[in-house]
Amino acid sequence: MGRPPCCDKIGLKKGPWTPEEDIMLVSYIQEHGPGNWRSVPTNTGLLRCSKSCRLRWTNYLRPGIKRGNFTQQEEKMIIHLQALLGNRWAAIASYLPQRTDNDVKNYWNTHLRKKLQKGQNQDGVSLVQSVPKGQWEKRLQTDIRMAKQALSDALSVDFSTDSKDSNPSNESTYASSAENISRLLESWMKVTPKPVTASGGCGGTDHRTNSAETVTHGSFTNGGTSSSDGETTPLRQGLDSFFSFNNSSCNSSDNVSHGSVSVEERNASFMTPENVVVFHDETKPNLGDRMPLTLIEKWLLDDGLF
DNA sequence: AACGTAGACAACCGCCAAATC
DNA sequence: CGATTTGGCGGTTGTCTACGT
Numbered sequence: 471m472g473r474p475p476c477c478d479k480i481g482l483k484k485g486p487w488t489p490e491e492d493i494m495l496v497s498y499i500q501e502h503g504p505g506n507w508r509s510v511p512t513n514t515g516l517l518r519c520s521k522s523c524r525l526r527w528t529n530y531l532r533p534g535i536k537r538g539n540f541t542q543q544e545e546k547m548i549i550h551l552q553a554l555l556g557n558r559w560a561a562i563a564s565y566l567p568q569r570t571d572n573d574v575k576n577y578w579n580t581h582l583r584k585k586l587q588k589g590q591n592q593d594g595v596s597l598v599q600s601v602p603k604g605q606w607e608k609r610l611q612t613d614i615r616m617a618k619q620a621l622s623d624a625l626s627v628d629f630s631t632d633s634k635d636s637n638p639s640n641e642s643t644y645a646s647s648a649e650n651i652s653r654l655l656e657s658w659m660k661v662t663p664k665p666v667t668a669s670g671g672c673g674g675t676d677h678r679t680n681s682a683e684t685v686t687h688g689s690f691t692n693g694g695t696s697s698s699d700g701e702t703t704p705l706r707q708g709l710d711s712f713f714s715f716n717n718s719s720c721n722s723s724d725n726v727s728h729g730s731v732s733v734e735e736r737n738a739s740f741m742t743p744e745n746v747v748v749f750h751d752e753t754k755p756n757l758g759d760r761m762p763l764t765l766i767e768k769w770l771l772d773d774g775l776f
Numbered sequence: 777a778a779c780g781t782a783g784a785c786a787a788c789c790g791c792c793a794a795a796t797c
Numbered sequence: 798c799g800a801t802t803t804g805g806c807g808g809t810t811g812t813c814t815a816c817g818t
Contacts, residue, residue: 486786486812508803524804525787537785560806571806576785579808 483517487526491516495523496531504532529572536568540577548574549582 487495498514504527507520516523529535540548544566551562559571559578566574 484788521789521804522787528805530786557807572786575807580784 481517482519482522484522487518487530491518492526492531495526499527499531525572529570532570534568535570535573537573540569540581544569545577545582548578549586552578552582 494514494516495510498510502513504524507524510516510520510523511518514523518526530537547565548562551565555561557575557578559575563569563571563574
């Protein structure tokens with residue numbers, strides 16, 4: 471006998487979420503933290519299946535998600551990673567902490583695929599940094615070797631000892647990009663500022679890819695490139711532009727309410743001390759699950775992206 | 777102003793591995 | 798250990814909006 475059913479499919483609502491539904495979901499997650507999605511529809515009264523709630527949260531409501539306005543660096547990174555990893559959008563998105571897999575996938579399908587096709591049709595050369603034919607394949611093979619090496623390296627490393635510096639993606643914190651919801655949250659926050667419990671957003675325990683044991687409170691959260699502080703090589707500065715949004719920790723502060731400021735402004739002011747509610751990225755895989763970002767840095771540097 | 781079309785993005789569907797009983 | 802459910806993922810569809818005619 472397994473678990474009880476997730477939810478009956480009778481009378482469930484489908485289609486676009488209303489602001490009211492968003493508020494209900496966000497309020498619940500504020501209270502209990504993400505996870506245990508099965509109980510979300512029941513406890514919130516939402517006529518949505520647990521899966522829909524989870525998707526809505528991870529793809530839209532989760533704090534810190536940046537939507538639209540892909541930068542050139544992000545674009546190039548997606549192109550490179552897609553070439554290396556294929557359509558593994560979750561893996562690709564894990565290197566772009568502010569982006570969801572759905573967002574990356576959509577951007578690829580609506581922008582980059584066409585762009586690449588167009589670029590190749592026009593001059594027969596890939597848009598990716600004009601790497602000559604053949605050389606690109608060689609590079610890909612090299613990258614695969616690097617990935618294999620990285621995997622073996624990763625397997626031989628005890629991440630629990632150095633996760634503070636090398637494995638920050640274990641606990642990402644996010645600022646909301648859904649401004650309407652953020653405004654709603656802002657008013658909500660003013661009334662009931664409440665930290666997420668340990669079993670919830672801060673080092674949640676019920677997520678397969680982000681176990682509580684790997685969470686190191688106070689560590690950075692931006693995908694493996696940021697050191698604790700002070701290390702500002704040009705490379706790092708470049709990469710920091712990717713990840714600057716979430717240089718916060720579980721114990722430091724975070725911001726889920728941003729009023730009407732832009733996403734960038736919100737991200738810039740992400741660590742104000744008065745912020746109290748912290749959400750953690752419960753979906754980003756551990757570094758051990760993927761190629762260390764330093765390899766990506768090297769790879770991108772080789773192509774002169776930064 | 778009305779209609780048709782294309783683009784962008786949110787949401788759903790179905791599959792699968794992992795977790796749970 | 799097998800049955801069952803959950804949650805994650807990638808592909809696809811649906812809906813909304815902008816633009817052109």
